[in-house]
Amino acid sequence: MATVSAPATVSINGRFLGRRATGVDRFAYEVVRGIDQLVADHDPITAGLSFEILVPASVKVDPQQFPHLRIRTVHGGTGQYWEQVSLALAARGTLLLNLCNAAPLLFPNQVTVMHDAAPVRIPQAYTRAFRAWYRMMAPWVGRIARRVLTVSEFSRRELSQAYRIPDRKIGVLPMSGDHMLRLPQAPDVRRKFRLSGRPYVLAVSSTSHHKNFRLIVEAIELLKTAEYEVVIVGATLPVFQSVQQVAPDFVKRVGYVDDEDLTALFRHAACFVFPSLYEGYGLPPVEAMTLGCPVLASNLPSVREACGNAALYFRPTSALELGELLTHVMRDSTLRDRLRTQGYAHVERNSWRTTAARLISEITPWLPRR
Numbered sequence: 510m511a512t513v514s515a516p517a518t519v520s521i522n523g524r525f526l527g528r529r530a531t532g533v534d535r536f537a538y539e540v541v542r543g544i545d546q547l548v549a550d551h552d553p554i555t556a557g558l559s560f561e562i563l564v565p566a567s568v569k570v571d572p573q574q575f576p577h578l579r580i581r582t583v584h585g586g587t588g589q590y591w592e593q594v595s596l597a598l599a600a601r602g603t604l605l606l607n608l609c610n611a612a613p614l615l616f617p618n619q620v621t622v623m624h625d626a627a628p629v630r631i632p633q634a635y636t637r638a639f640r641a642w643y644r645m646m647a648p649w650v651g652r653i654a655r656r657v658l659t660v661s662e663f664s665r666r667e668l669s670q671a672y673r674i675p676d677r678k679i680g681v682l683p684m685s686g687d688h689m690l691r692l693p694q695a696p697d698v699r700r701k702f703r704l705s706g707r708p709y710v711l712a713v714s715s716t717s718h719h720k721n722f723r724l725i726v727e728a729i730e731l732l733k734t735a736e737y738e739v740v741i742v743g744a745t746l747p748v749f750q751s752v753q754q755v756a757p758d759f760v761k762r763v764g765y766v767d768d769e770d771l772t773a774l775f776r777h778a779a780c781f782v783f784p785s786l787y788e789g790y791g792l793p794p795v796e797a798m799t800l801g802c803p804v805l806a807s808n809l810p811s812v813r814e815a816c817g818n819a820a821l822y823f824r825p826t827s828a829l830e831l832g833e834l835l836t837h838v839m840r841d842s843t844l845r846d847r848l849r850t851q852g853y854a855h856v857e858r859n860s861w862r863t864t865a866a867r868l869i870s871e872i873t874p875w876l877p878r879r
Contacts (some may be wrong), residue, residue, distance in 0.1 A: 516559040517876040520600040522607040523580070524592055527568035531766065532792045533624050537608035538687050541575060543865025546707075548577040554869050558876070563599050565591045586740065589642075604876050606868075610643075612650045620656045620872045622682070624646060625664050625789025625811075626671035627719070634718045634787075648672040655875035656846065660684050663811035664789040680871045684790055684815070685859040686799035689772060698773035702763045708839065709761075710739040711802065713771070713776035713793045721784040721807075725763070726760055727828035728835060737839060737878070740774060742766050775800040780838050783807060786825050787858065791815040798852030803845045805834050819855035 521541060525534045541562065561579040564570055570580050585595030589611075596605075597613040605612075605619040612621040612833050628643040635643075651657050651674035658680045665679045677753050693699070712725055725739055726842050739760045739869050765773070775781065781797035783806040791812040794804045798819055805827035806812045821838065823830040838844055 516557050518561060518603040519872065519876070520598060520603040520605045521560060521562045522605065522609070522612070523562040523564035523568065523570070523576075524596070524611075525609045526562075526564055526570055531598070532790075533609045535688070535792065536622070536624070536684065538867060539861040540608060540682075541578070542864050543838035543861040543863075544869070545575040545577045546862055547865055547869070552866070554866055556643045558869070561586070561603070563596055565595070582664070589841075599843070602877065604872060606872065611646065612654065614646065614649055614653075617653045617655070618875070618877070619654050620658065620875060621650050621654050622658045622660075623651070623668055623672075624660055625787070626667040627787055628788070629671040629693055630667065631667065631719045631787045641874045648674070651678070653676075656680060656871060658682055660790040661811045661814045663809075663814060667789070670858055682864050682867050682871070683859045684792060684795065685861045686795040686797075686856050686866060687860050689775070689796050689799045692768045692772045694776060695767075695769040695773045698770055698777060701770070702761065702774075704740065704761060705738060707737050708779040708833065709740045709777075710839075711740050711742070711774055711781045711797070712784070713774075713781070713796075715743040719786045721786045721825055724784040724825060724828055725782055726829055729759065732836060737779065742771060742774060772800065775802045778802050780805060780835075780848075782831070782835070783812065784823075784825050784831065785809070785812070788812055788815075794820060795856055799856045801849045801853065803848035804852060805831070805838060805840060817855050819851040821848070 525537045528534055530538065544560055561581055562575065563581055563583045565587050566582050572580060580662045583595050583599040585591060586608065592611060593613050597616040605616055607619060607621040610623050612619055629638050632640050651672050657668065657674055658677055659668055660682055662681055665681055668674050668679055669676050712722055722741055729739065741760060741762045775797055780803040781794060783791060783794045785807050788809060788811045794806050794816050797804050804816060804820040806816055806822055808821045808822040821834055823834050
């Protein structure tokens with residue numbers, strides 16, 4: 510009688526489920542959701558695999574979020590201690606998948622997603638403690654992990670150069686904005702955030718140095734116009750050195766908003782501006798395109814990978830260039846319509862389900878065989 514082999518187990522580091530979502534956490538959530546869908550549909554790529562999400566005791570996860578994956582609470586501390594010690598012990602005998610940069614230092618049987626080399630390339634944007642940790646942790650994990658994954662060819666080069674991870678060890682996963690299509694849209698978003706009836710320009714990210722929000726303010730001040738407002742969405746995160754400055758009257762900072770409000774702000778914006786100085790990929794402009802919002806973005810290699818020919822680009826050091834583009838886009842409805850159409854076509858190429866399938870293909874060679 511033939512014996513049936515036990516499934517190979519993939520343990521997923523679920524620490525991110527206890528945080529307020531950033532772009533990195535959004536990536537992790539949508540990938541895990543994509544894996545859940547593949548399992549539900551009995552996709553052949555999941556045959557012989559078992560997935561388990563490991564979370565700290567302080568993190569409560571609704572089982573209906575990922576109904577086809579096991580969720581296991583791992584006791585023993587929180588934060589980095591939990592990740593370095595408790596998680597590593599709980600994942601023994603499995604392949605550990607880390608989706609948000611950080612990983613246990615003493616667990617070789619892992620695959621880790623590193624999104625960029627920002628702590629090395631733009632150290633002024635981070636706290637000293639965070640920089641020190643990543644300068645030690647990232648190269649070490651890159652050395653011991655079975656495989657390292659990232660989100661763009663640009664980040665692949667960055668990780669190799671900054672952390673000395675061999676090129677051949679790094680794979681690239683596509684990203685998507687299709688999660689925005691399933692989110693409900695909040696009503697009366699203008700009234701909620703006390704916006705005027707004028708058109709507004711939207712920017713979304715944290716208020717850290719490298720997100721470069723000040724460039725939008727400088728650009729509009731150069732134009733000496735009050736034809737529209739600027740709405741800036743984003744909370745200050747503890748790891749960042751945030752930029753605090755007095756905003757002009759035409760700038761409305763609304764802080765962190767929930768998904769429903771963000772969806773409405775994207776849909777009602779005249780255009781979206783992404784002035785970042787450094788990115789591993791650039792998810793917010795892809796989210797904007799998904800919801801039909803015209804995009805103006807920094808002329809960076811990673812952002813061009815994300816947006817292709819569906820955005821208009823400016824140098825992130827030139828307020829004049831951005832100001833001229835803003836004037837052109839805000840006054841030309843035909844141009845805005847063309848950018849919307851190009852954006853829709855561009856984002857249709859990827860989905861989070863595709864990302865999840867690609868990730869499973871990447872980790873398959875390193876699964877424990879039983």
